[in-house]
Amino acid sequence: MTQRTRNFLLLAPAGTWFLLMLIVPLSVVFIFSFGERGSAGGYVPAFTFEQYANLPARWAAFRNTMTLAPIGTLAALLIAYPLAYFLAVKVSDKWKMMLLVLVIVPFWTSILIRSYAWIFLLGGRGIPALLEWIGIESVRLINTPFAVLVGIVYGYLPLMVFPIYVSLDRLDKRLLEASSDLGAKPWRTFLQITLPLSIPGVATGCMLVFILLMGEYLIPMLLGGGKVFFVGNALVDLFLQSRNWAFGSAVAVTLVVVMLITVTIYMRFISRVSGTREDVALI
Amino acid sequence: MTKQPDHISKKQFMEELQRYKKGSVTRRHFLNVTGLGAATAVIGAAVPGLMPRPAFAAGDIGDRVVLATWPNYHDPDNFDAFTEATGAHVQMNVFGSNEEMLAKLQAGATGWDVYVPTNYTFEDYVKEDLIEPLDVSRLPNYDASAFDPRYAEAGSVNGKLYGVPKNWGSTGMAINTKHNGGKGISSWKEFFDITMDKFSGRTVVHDYQLTTIGSALNYYGYSFNSVDEKELADAEKLLIEVKPHLFAITSDYQPPMRNGDAWLTICWSGDGKQLNTDIPEIAYALGTDGGEIWSDYWAIPKSSERKDAAYAFINFMLDPNVNAKEVLAHGYPTADSRTYDMLPEELKNDPIMFPAQELLSPLEFGAAVTLTDPNRAELMARFKSA
Numbered sequence: 001m002t003q004r005t006r007n008f009l010l011l012a013p014a015g016t017w018f019l020l021m022l023i024v025p026l027s028v029v030f031i032f033s034f035g036e037r038g039s040a041g042g043y044v045p046a047f048t049f050e051q052y053a054n055l056p057a058r059w060a061a062f063r064n065t066m067t068l069a070p071i072g073t074l075a076a077l078l079i080a081y082p083l084a085y086f087l088a089v090k091v092s093d094k095w096k097m098m099l100l101v102l103v104i105v106p107f108w109t110s111i112l113i114r115s116y117a118w119i120f121l122l123g124g125r126g127i128p129a130l131l132e133w134i135g136i137e138s139v140r141l142i143n144t145p146f147a148v149l150v151g152i153v154y155g156y157l158p159l160m161v162f163p164i165y166v167s168l169d170r171l172d173k174r175l176l177e178a179s180s181d182l183g184a185k186p187w188r189t190f191l192q193i194t195l196p197l198s199i200p201g202v203a204t205g206c207m208l209v210f211i212l213l214m215g216e217y218l219i220p221m222l223l224g225g226g227k228v229f230f231v232g233n234a235l236v237d238l239f240l241q242s243r244n245w246a247f248g249s250a251v252a253v254t255l256v257v258v259m260l261i262t263v264t265i266y267m268r269f270i271s272r273v274s275g276t277r278e279d280v281a282l283i
Numbered sequence: 284m285t286k287q288p289d290h291i292s293k294k295q296f297m298e299e300l301q302r303y304k305k306g307s308v309t310r311r312h313f314l315n316v317t318g319l320g321a322a323t324a325v326i327g328a329a330v331p332g333l334m335p336r337p338a339f340a341a342g343d344i345g346d347r348v349v350l351a352t353w354p355n356y357h358d359p360d361n362f363d364a365f366t367e368a369t370g371a372h373v374q375m376n377v378f379g380s381n382e383e384m385l386a387k388l389q390a391g392a393t394g395w396d397v398y399v400p401t402n403y404t405f406e407d408y409v410k411e412d413l414i415e416p417l418d419v420s421r422l423p424n425y426d427a428s429a430f431d432p433r434y435a436e437a438g439s440v441n442g443k444l445y446g447v448p449k450n451w452g453s454t455g456m457a458i459n460t461k462h463n464g465g466k467g468i469s470s471w472k473e474f475f476d477i478t479m480d481k482f483s484g485r486t487v488v489h490d491y492q493l494t495t496i497g498s499a500l501n502y503y504g505y506s507f508n509s510v511d512e513k514e515l516a517d518a519e520k521l522l523i524e525v526k527p528h529l530f531a532i533t534s535d536y537q538p539p540m541r542n543g544d545a546w547l548t549i550c551w552s553g554d555g556k557q558l559n560t561d562i563p564e565i566a567y568a569l570g571t572d573g574g575e576i577w578s579d580y581w582a583i584p585k586s587s588e589r590k591d592a593a594y595a596f597i598n599f600m601l602d603p604n605v606n607a608k609e610v611l612a613h614g615y616p617t618a619d620s621r622t623y624d625m626l627p628e629e630l631k632n633d634p635i636m637f638p639a640q641e642l643l644s645p646l647e648f649g650a651a652v653t654l655t656d657p658n659r660a661e662l663m664a665r666f667k668s669a
Contacts (some may be wrong), residue, residue: 038390040385040407040411041655057664058668060669226531226533227526227531228530229667233668234664237663238664239386239390240382241382241492242492242661243382244657244662245663278299
């Protein structure tokens with residue numbers, strides 16, 4: 001067997017998978033996006049840009065997604081970083097494993113069930129009732145953008161914690177000792193050593209969470225009460241209610257393009273930031 | 284053994300029904316004290332075909348039947364009984380709207396054997412060739428003469444039978460009167476006006492174009508079924524204006540109505556009945572300015588691969604005995620007079636289940652055109668994403 005054939009055979013499973021599960025479906029969606037809605041719904045072949053011209057009708061969905069996804073990612077980062085730092089640096093090896101498992105445990109229950117729990121917590125008999133008890137009245141949490149934000153941060157937190165944990169765990173502790181020997185205060189050591197070295201983990205975590213948030217559908221539906229609308233919800237509506245496959249495809253293609261552009265810009269930014277120590281030290 | 288009471292008063296029956304619904308007593312206790320269990324046993328013995336048999340009388344219909352249906356719409360005990368009688372277990376998929384069901388069938392390969400479409404969808408299902416004509420000879424429990432034609436006719440298209448009636452009901456509004464000085468409301472005009480005023484943040488509308496757009500059309504005195512562009516534009520204006528005042532856009536409105544987060548909702552009569560029974564200050568009302576009256580049907584999708592099981596299941600559910608248990612479980616009336624006769628008097632006189640004729644007259648059956656009208660579909664989507 002030549003090297004060439006062997007390479008080909010080794011790549012064949014992954015290649016077939018990508019072709020069938022990614023390239024073909026995406027091509028279908030792309031072709032459909034130039035079609036028209038059938039009279040009873042569905043798709044009728046055509047070549048028109050009408051669906052793309054109609055995109056402003058879903059502007060609110062894109063706006064909600066593009067606001068709540070970055071805010072949600074940032075909030076998850078701010079909560080996850082100290083947690084990951086604590087787990088990687090402060091906790092003894094004996095407890096580390098157990099605490100890590102505790103971070104994963106929620107994944108054993110479906111996100112659907114956990115989101116339903118939040119419906120109760122944020123509903124009138126949950127946190128607002130507690131607040132009323134201590135004198136803060138008529139707080140409404142459920143079915144607001146805030147509720148959706150709480151839900152997505154809660155749901156995706158472990159995906160942020162783990163990459164950051166891994167990068168902090170691998171951190172050479174001797175660097176920290178050296179820094180302190182050279183007279184740096186702990187805060188300065190953190191900013192100049194720990195943080196820059198954990199940037200790859202932060203970047204991975206943010207990207208994982210951000211991409212998933214862009215396609216989020218379930219949490220806005222359950223905790224937003226149908227009022228906080230993501231692109232994912234618009235897509236479900238177009239395919240499962242109004243049966244406008246052509247317009248749905250156009251929205252899907254647009255979402256993919258928006259995501260590609262955002263992620264590309266983000267990657268550029270990250271590689272520039274973590275590219276040279278000098279730059280990183282300045283932030 | 285405890286002694287069974289010889290009879291039960293109306294008041295006692297309703298108390299038992301409420302206790303049973305709240306889950307404080309078991310189904311067995313409920314059937315025992317109300318005498319319904321005995322009635323079932325007697326009727327079962329009188330009709331040998333209904334008795335449980337060791338060998339499945341229907342023959343081998345396979346190991347399952349897949350049912351696509353609406354939420355809170357069945358008595359699970361009936362499904363168990365079906366499995367016991369036939370060996371096929373019931374696999375249930377729950378949907379929120381007819382549009383969603385149609386979308387799934389249009390996309391193909393649903394795996395469903397039985398579904399429960401509403402009156403206004405049949406024309407399109409037939410046109411799209413998605414629905415199987417029914418062979419009445421395979422449904423011995425179906426007696427066409429027992430059904431009120433008003434709720435049965437939509438099941439036939441061009442003289443061919445495609446669906447047999449399941450339940451009927453109305454779409455009105457449920458209000459928690461506690462927050463309105465003990466007063467109810469009785470029109471869609473009041474519904475939307477109070478939402479934009481003192482009920483702001485407390486109202487739920489359905490995630491369903493037919494009823495939500497229909498109610499907004501009724502607000503202006505237009506037909507519930509209108510597809511007129513100008514009238515739809517008015518309805519859209521109202522809905523967009525109302526949206527910031529809504530608690531939610533969802534067809535699952537019982538939980539927030541029960542826990543007090545929502546005070547007012549578009550409501551199906553069975554949900555209205557369930558809410559009113561448990562929380563008496565929640566009143567169910569029909570709009571004097573319009574609303575929907577509907578009928579659901581048992582039907583078989585053309586794509587079903589287990590048609591024997593489908594027929595066996597529908598036939599089983601059409602048994603008045605089984606059907607009466609269904610009605611007790613979900614609170615929607617049936618068009619089958621045989622089943623109606625078996626209901627307790629209290630339910631036969633229930634104003635939510637069987638409203639007075641003059642209250643029903645402003646209501647309309649959903650029209651076929653609303654199901655596929657692209658403007659209504661897009662209006663709903665725009666309202667939700669606004």
